[in-house]
Amino acid sequence: MSKPILYVSMLLLMMIWGFNVIAIKVIVEYFAPITITAFRILTAGLTVMIIVWIGKEYRNVTKMEWVYIVIASLTGVLGHHFFLAVGLANTQASNAGLILGLVPLMTTVFSVLLLGDHLTISKFLGILLGFFGVAFIVLNGNGRLSSISIGDLYIFFSVISQAISFIFIKKGTRTLHSRFMTGWMLVIGSVCLFMTSLLLEPKGLSTLQSGTSIVWIIFLGSAVIATALGHSFYNKAIHHLGPGETAIFINLTPFFSLVGSYFFLGEQISLLQLAGFIFILFGVLLGTGVLGNEWPKIKLHKKRHTTIS
Incomplete structure (x- = not known):
């Protein structure tokens, strides 16, 4: 798959994931x-896993591949989705949006530390522009962050x-098909999440009776389209x-x-929020190398690099 097609596909996926934040917010308010x-x-x-089985992509997994799958499951599924679900139930959407915008920065840091990646000037500026754009959007309401909450x-x-999970997904997909690894990650992570829910939410199963048909449709759309298909493609893009x-x-x-929020909740979009999107757009163009590809690299390591295998 060529990079232009990947970039367009990633744009569509981010749209789905953006809508999925609203879906998750609705779901966690009911259950x-x-x-x-x-x-x-x-x-x-x-x-x-059904798609993997139909596509005959299933195979035996080596011990080292299991290590990558398990670590990615514990961080990218158990850790990420546990903290995301509980966080969305206990903080404002604006704060959550700004903090989630830190993912590229944190991923770049771990890529440099664990994979020995170089950080180019254009990519560095792109990340800063993207972060600035996210701040424009999520701070539009009152111009400042509220006090930090749990x-x-x-x-x-x-x-x-x-x-952290992105780093081990990158390592795992060197030998594993991205969809195969995604399936195992989601299954293992969901089991860990369920065991955690039994400890922290002993009456959680009883709340499943309170959902309406529309909420369950939203649940299925979030699970199948945004999470199953979305994460499968995203992990392929990481590869x-x-x-x-x-x-x-x-x-x-x-x-x-x-x-x-505008289309489904009737909220208004301001010019300041659109300005934030422009910063984000140029941040993506710089960060992906579409612009400024010829800029020099920042030397963050010595000539000889060591990476974790």
Whole structure:
């Protein structure tokens, strides 16, 4: 798959994920957050594994590949979705949007530390522009962050967990098909989430009776389209583009969340928020190397690099 097609596909995926933030917010308001997240991720995992089985992509996994799968499951599924679900239930959407915008920055840091990646000037400026654009969007309401809450900390922990998982997804997909790895990650992570929900939400299963048919449709759309198919493609993009470059696109999700809020919740979009999107757009163009590709690299390491295998 060529880079232009990957970039367009990533743009569409970020739109889906932006709308998915609204879907998750609706879901966790009806059900116990961790419990419903476990079932949502399990539904996504089983969907991916069915696709893997139909496509005859299933195979035996080596010990080292299991290490990558398990670590990615614990960080990218258990850690990320646990903190995201609980965080969204305990903080404002604006705060969550800004903190989630830190994913590219954290991913780049871990890519440099664990993969020995170089940080180019254009990519560095792109990340800064993207972060600035996210700030424009999420701070539009009152121009400042409210005091840090426990929900804010949970969202930040979800950012760290997801950034770490991208590194091990990159390592795992060197030998594993991205969809195959995604399926195992989602299934293993959902089981861990369910065990966690039994401890933290002992009455969580009883809340599943309170959902309406529309809410369950939203649940299925979030699980199958955004999580199952979305994460399968995203992990494939990590394999082709690398974790740092791929994560830059996540800066687009707050904008699409705003668009979804406008169409589905009747909220208004201001000129300041549109200005934020422009910063994000140029941030993505710089960060992915579409612009400024000829700029020199920042030497953050010595000539001889060591990476974790």
